[in-house]
Amino acid sequence: MQYRPFGKTGLRVSEVSLGTEYLMDQPRDVVVSVVRAAIEAGVNYMDVFGAGPEFRDNMGKALEGVRERVMLGAHLGSVFVKGQYGKTRDPVLARQFFEDWLRRYRTDYADVLHLHNCDDQVDYDRLMADDGLLGLALRLQRDGYARHLAFSGHTPSTSRQAVETGAISALTYPVNLTGHAAPGRRELFDLCAERGVAIIAMKPYAGGRLLSEARTLDLEHWVTGSGVNSKLDRRMRVTPVQCLSYALAQTAVATTVPGCRERAHLDEALAYEAATVKQRDFGWVLADYAEFVPGQCTYCNHCLPCPSGIDIGNVIRLLDEYEARPSPEIVSRYRSLPVLASECVQCYSCERRCPFSVSTVERLERAVAVFESSRHA
Incomplete structure (x- = not known):
C-alpha cells in the first residue's frame, strides 16, 4: 500500500481506503471480514457515515482491537430515524447521534468529523452558522472528540465556500470520470491544493455506473459532483483499476474510498496497488467523458404533468x-x-x-x- 500526505494535517493516508455505504445492509460476518481484510492490506482510512444502530454495532465489532490502526471519518448530521437514513441540521439531534457513534464504535474520538452532505446555499448557511453544526463541530474538536474537521458535498459552490472558511482539513467529494469536465470542479480542486485541504475521493465508480455494461449513463448531480443531473453516452466500460487511477491522478486527492459490499469488491480495489502502468491507463477512455452538457433535454417527460396539457x-x-x-x-x-x-x-x-x-x-x-x-x- 502506498500512502499520501493527508493535506495539512501532517498525517499520511492510504491511497486506497474504504467506503462502507454498501456494508450497511450486510451481515456482521461480512462486515468484519471486509474491514479486517482492508486493514491487513494497509488501508488506514474508512468513511463511516451510516447511522443505523446495527451497522454501527457491526463496525464496532470489526474494529475491536484494531481501532488505533485506522482513521475513521464520522459524519455530523447523519441520522437514522424510523428505520431510514436521514440528514439533520438540529445540533441537539446531531450530537446525540455522534455520541451514539462514539459508543457503538467503542472509541472516544473521530479522526475526521464531517459536516455532512451539503449541496445548496440555504442548507449551507444554516449548517455553517455559529449556532449550527459548524459551531458544534468546533466545540467537539476543542474538547478532543474530533481531531480534524471535514466537509462532504456534491456541488462545487458549497464545497468551495467550506474550503474558504479555513475550518476544514479535508473535503469528501465525488471524483470520477463522469464529472471530468464538470464546471467549477477544477477550480475547486486547485483551491484545495492551495489551502492544503485533502480531497477524499468518493464515488470513484460513479455509484457503480462506470462498471456497468450500459453505454448510456443517467447521472445524478451527486454522482458527477457537478451540481446538475445529466446524461452521458460512452463507447466502452472501464475497470475498477482505471477508475481509481483516474481519481488518484486529480489535483489535491489524497485518497479514494470505493464502496465494497464484499471481499471480492475489496480485492478489485486493492488490485490497483499491484496494477501495471498499462492497466492503470485511463487516457484512452477519457474522450468519452470530455464533455459535460447539462440542460440537454432527453425527452423523458419527467417534467410532466403540465397544467396546460402540453406534451x-x-x-x-x-x-x-x-x-x-x-x-x-x-x-x-x-x-x-x-x-x-x-x-x-x-x-x-x-x-x-x-x-x-x-x-x-x-x-x-x-x-x-x-x-x-x-x-x-
Whole structure:
C-alpha cells in the first residue's frame, strides 16, 4: 500500500481506503471480514457515515482491537430515524447521534468529523452558522472528540465556500470520470491544493455506473459532483483499476474510498496497488467523458404533468429536430399536437421537476417562435 500526505494535517493516508455505504445492509460476518481484510492490506482510512444502530454495532465489532490502526471519518448530521437514513441540521439531534457513534464504535474520538452532505446555499448557511453544526463541530474538536474537521458535498459552490472558511482539513467529494469536465470542479480542486485541504475521493465508480455494461449513463448531480443531473453516452466500460487511477491522478486527492459490499469488491480495489502502468491507463477512455452538457433535454417527460396539457418532451424533440434539419414535415407534426407550446402559462413547474436542468420554458418559447410564426401560416 502506498500512502499520501493527508493535506495539512501532517498525517499520511492510504491511497486506497474504504467506503462502507454498501456494508450497511450486510451481515456482521461480512462486515468484519471486509474491514479486517482492508486493514491487513494497509488501508488506514474508512468513511463511516451510516447511522443505523446495527451497522454501527457491526463496525464496532470489526474494529475491536484494531481501532488505533485506522482513521475513521464520522459524519455530523447523519441520522437514522424510523428505520431510514436521514440528514439533520438540529445540533441537539446531531450530537446525540455522534455520541451514539462514539459508543457503538467503542472509541472516544473521530479522526475526521464531517459536516455532512451539503449541496445548496440555504442548507449551507444554516449548517455553517455559529449556532449550527459548524459551531458544534468546533466545540467537539476543542474538547478532543474530533481531531480534524471535514466537509462532504456534491456541488462545487458549497464545497468551495467550506474550503474558504479555513475550518476544514479535508473535503469528501465525488471524483470520477463522469464529472471530468464538470464546471467549477477544477477550480475547486486547485483551491484545495492551495489551502492544503485533502480531497477524499468518493464515488470513484460513479455509484457503480462506470462498471456497468450500459453505454448510456443517467447521472445524478451527486454522482458527477457537478451540481446538475445529466446524461452521458460512452463507447466502452472501464475497470475498477482505471477508475481509481483516474481519481488518484486529480489535483489535491489524497485518497479514494470505493464502496465494497464484499471481499471480492475489496480485492478489485486493492488490485490497483499491484496494477501495471498499462492497466492503470485511463487516457484512452477519457474522450468519452470530455464533455459535460447539462440542460440537454432527453425527452423523458419527467417534467410532466403540465397544467396546460402540453406534451413538453415531444415539443422539444420536434424543435431539436427542426433546428438540426428544418423541414415542412416537422412543422406539420408539431401543428398536429393536441396542445401547442403557446398554451404555456409559465408556471415553471416543469423546470422544477426536470432531472436534467433543462430550461423548458425557454425552449417552449422558442418552439412558439419557430413553429407558430406567420412564415408557417
